[in-house]
Each structure stands twice: as structure tokens, then as C-alpha cells.
Amino acid sequence: MQKEKIRYYAVLATTLDGFIAKEENQLSTTWTSKEDKKHLHQMEDESDVLLLASKSYQLAKEPLKNRNLIVLTTKVNSIKKENEKLSFINLQNTNLEKYIQEKNYKKVCVLGGRTAYNYCLKNNLLDDIYITIEPIIFGKGINAFNEEIAMQKYNLIFFKKLNTTGTILLHYSKK
Amino acid sequence: MQKEKIRYYAVLATTLDGFIAKEENQLSTTWTSKEDKKHLHQMEDESDVLLLASKSYQLAKEPLKNRNLIVLTTKVNSIKKENEKLSFINLQNTNLEKYIQEKNYKKVCVLGGRTAYNYCLKNNLLDDIYITIEPIIFGKGINAFNEEIAMQKYNLIFFKKLNTTGTILLHYSKK
Numbered sequence: 066m067q068k069e070k071i072r073y074y075a076v077l078a079t080t081l082d083g084f085i086a087k088e089e090n091q092l093s094t095t096w097t098s099k100e101d102k103k104h105l106h107q108m109e110d111e112s113d114v115l116l117l118a119s120k121s122y123q124l125a126k127e128p129l130k131n132r133n134l135i136v137l138t139t140k141v142n143s144i145k146k147e148n149e150k151l152s153f154i155n156l157q158n159t160n161l162e163k164y165i166q167e168k169n170y171k172k173v174c175v176l177g178g179r180t181a182y183n184y185c186l187k188n189n190l191l192d193d194i195y196i197t198i199e200p201i202i203f204g205k206g207i208n209a210f211n212e213e214i215a216m217q218k219y220n221l222i223f224f225k226k227l228n229t230t231g232t233i234l235l236h237y238s239k240k
Numbered sequence: 241m242q243k244e245k246i247r248y249y250a251v252l253a254t255t256l257d258g259f260i261a262k263e264e265n266q267l268s269t270t271w272t273s274k275e276d277k278k279h280l281h282q283m284e285d286e287s288d289v290l291l292l293a294s295k296s297y298q299l300a301k302e303p304l305k306n307r308n309l310i311v312l313t314t315k316v317n318s319i320k321k322e323n324e325k326l327s328f329i330n331l332q333n334t335n336l337e338k339y340i341q342e343k344n345y346k347k348v349c350v351l352g353g354r355t356a357y358n359y360c361l362k363n364n365l366l367d368d369i370y371i372t373i374e375p376i377i378f379g380k381g382i383n384a385f386n387e388e389i390a391m392q393k394y395n396l397i398f399f400k401k402l403n404t405t406g407t408i409l410l411h412y413s414k415k
Contacts, residue, residue, distance in 0.1 A: 079258060081369065081371060081394060081410070081412055082258070082383060082384055082385050083254060083257070083258020083259070083383055083384070084258070084383070087391075096391070186377070186379055187379075194256065196256060198410070200393065200394045200395060200396050200412055201391055201392065201393050201394065202361070202385065202389070202391065202392040202393075202394065203385075203389075203391060204361060204362075204385050204386075204387040204388060204389035204391075204392070205385065205386055205387055205388055205389075208257060208258055208259070208383065209257055209258070210257050210377065210378075210379045210380065211379075211380055212379040212380055213379060213380055214377070214378075214379035214380075216262075216271070216376055216377065216378060216379075217376065217377040217379070218375065218376050219256060219375045219376065219377065219406070220375060220405075220406055221375050221401070221405075221406025221407075221408065224399065224401065224408060226396070226399065230395075230396075231394070231395055231396025231412070232396075233396065233399060233410065235256070235373070235408065237256055237375060237406070
């Protein structure tokens, strides 16, 4: 039997000028539309585990408390299993992909922030990317990625308008 | 008779991770699709004048030589009219909007780079923004804007797929 491939997908919301936050350590929930929040919760529901960097976890841990979570942090040595649902992982001393295999997770939803997005991008893990574009401009801010890589090509799978305000959802899949 | 409003619109292409270039002083033409280039030329054709920062002008002056151009530069004192079609302007000593009025230009296409985009954003000039999103990831790069402003809201006017590769064109208009 062929081993089922583990799917990693990033879910992120940006402004029309391409920013996921105005400043570091800021959650998107203050400026994203309710339709994007609904889409995000659906993506979370369909996932086996959510992957977050520690600052994003600190900001979102209350609404995410009943979900399977892997939190990236340098504050543990390798892996700290808080309970059946929640693990803290230090990427420097742990093989994340192997741990996800052992836990038998098949659908990994990468929620950010930049540490989580960058790690997955750098290690060529992102099979799919779901980008919501809100019709606003920050002028200055934080990009999802900040990683020196060779250019990567994706396929556009679908695009749709989520509301009358003009929020757009784009789904890309790796070429 | 009511004075006809001058329309300023930015035309830009980004990667799906929101970058207009991998590095400063790089033109988009190496990685944008032929459908985006066609769209760009249509936008140029419909404009009365193109507004460019000096580095973008240096990179694109040959293909743009028959068009009306205003080039932003600090190398002239205020205004240097090279000929009927081409002017160099130092924003520190010149009122750009007044000059555009005097020249009777009604449709101003802001082509970039960041100096030109930022100036128009900061001065609240951008009535419309046309963004082409190519289905590629740079991982790291240059954003169109880099300017501390209050958040601005836009309306999505239309969105469409330009080709089978998955290039998307979005047209936003100021709220």
C-alpha cells in the first residue's frame, strides 16, 4: 500500500498591497472580513493539526484551545507534549515532518506567523496556499515570507469573491 | 463648467507573495506573463502621461520613448523639460499635481517604482489600482509601497483570470 502523502497548506490573509500585518506580533483578526474568518475556521475544521509560530499561538491560544496544535518555539529543548492535542517543538533539535508522521497527521494547516510560513517555504513543504486579499492598503507592513529561495511556481486552482466588499480568495497549488 | 478631475492610477504586477521585484532596480518584465504585458501596454495606450521614478525610467526608456513621460528625479533642480513629451521633475521643489494640470493631462498612469507609488499613496492621489498577480513566489523581495499611512479602503471593481497559467488581474478603486 502506498503511503498517503501528508499535505501541508498555508492559510493567510493579506492586504491588497501584500501585507499580513502592519507590525510584527499582530493578528490579522482586527482587519479581516467575517467571510475570511469563516473560511479560516472551515480550513481549521478540515485539518488534522494546525502549525503555528509561538507568537501567533500566544495571540490565538484561547480560540484554538480545542484543536490539535503544534507550536514552534525555541523555549523547549526538542519536543514538549503539553497534552494529547498540544505540542511545543524546537525546530533546531526536532524533525518536524517526522513528528507529524508519527502523530499520523495527514492534513497540516500552516497558520503563521512568518516563522512557520518561512520554515515550510524553505523546506519545500507547501503543497497549497490559500490567500485571502482584503481590499485595504497598509502602506507598510510585514510580508508572509522573508526567505531567500529560488523562485517557485504555483498553479491557480480557484479564485472567488467572498463578499460585496471585495474580499478575494485565491487557492494555489504547487506546480 | 465643472473642472474634469485628473485620474491617477497605479499599474503594478506582483508575485502571489506580494512582491513587485526580487531586488531594488529590477524590472518586472523578466517574470510577468505576456498577458500582463499586453494589459500594461493597453493601460499605457489609454493614458495621457506615464509617471515613473528615475530608476524605472532608466530601465524602460527605450520601449517608452514615444510616450508622454514624467520622470521623478533628484538630479534636476525643479523641472527640466527635455522635449514636448519628456519632463524630469524634482518633487522637493515642484508641485507635481499643478504641473500635470498645466500640461492638461487627465489620465496619469503611475508605473513605479516605489518612489512613484509611495509619493502618490502618501498624497492620497491613487484613484485606482490595477494589480496583476503572477502565480509565483519570490520568498523575499520589494513591496510596491513602503510608506507609513493610515489604513486606506478600496472597492474591488473587477477581477479576472488573464491566462491558463493562473495570472489574475484585480482592479481596485478608492472608497
